[in-house]
Amino acid sequence: MAFNAQKAHFDYQMNCQGCHGPDGAGSAKRGVPSLDDLDRFQKLPEGREFLIRVPGMSRSPLSNADLANLANWMMEEFAGTDGTVPFEPFEEAEVARLRDNPIVDGVVEHRAKLVARLDAVPKS
Numbered sequence: 001m002a003f004n005a006q007k008a009h010f011d012y013q014m015n016c017q018g019c020h021g022p023d024g025a026g027s028a029k030r031g032v033p034s035l036d037d038l039d040r041f042q043k044l045p046e047g048r049e050f051l052i053r054v055p056g057m058s059r060s061p062l063s064n065a066d067l068a069n070l071a072n073w074m075m076e077e078f079a080g081t082d083g084t085v086p087f088e089p090f091e092e093a094e095v096a097r098l099r100d101n102p103i104v105d106g107v108v109e110h111r112a113k114l115v116a117r118l119d120a121v122p123k124s
């Protein structure tokens, strides 16, 4: 997949690491989920959209192009155990469109419902 890993890693360190930790482990105490299994979000279109609409992403100061680059890097860096969920790389235009519709209220509930649905998707 085409992404600039060095740029993405730098952007992650500057914008995300403070909450998510250097290795994406998150913090249960602070309610920050681990990023260790991002693959599963690609099982449903709403899951893919969530990855960009979630406030930490949609409201970051990064440009759409940089956010797309970061998202694609993250999908490899934090692919998780599913490993095989196929997906198209994020494009700048898609990121721009999803960011225009950020999840603002009820993120925790939204995420809980989504994760339950993702878990119910049968393994192919």
Ligand code: HEC
Pocket (backbone or CB within 6 Å): 012, 015, 016, 017, 018, 019, 020, 031, 032, 033, 034, 035, 050, 051, 054, 055, 056, 057, 060, 070, 074, 107, 108, 111
């Ligand atoms: C202020 C703390 C904070 C920052 C900064 C932050 N996040 Fe998050 N992130 C969260 C929390 C908390 C969640 C869980 C959903 C929610 O409540 O917003 C989350 C969820 C996510 C998710 C969805 C995965 C899941 O399991 O819910 C992704 C992907 C993500 N963050 C990536 C990033 C990236 C990339 C950055 C930097 C551009 C970033 N976050 C910055 C706190 C943060």
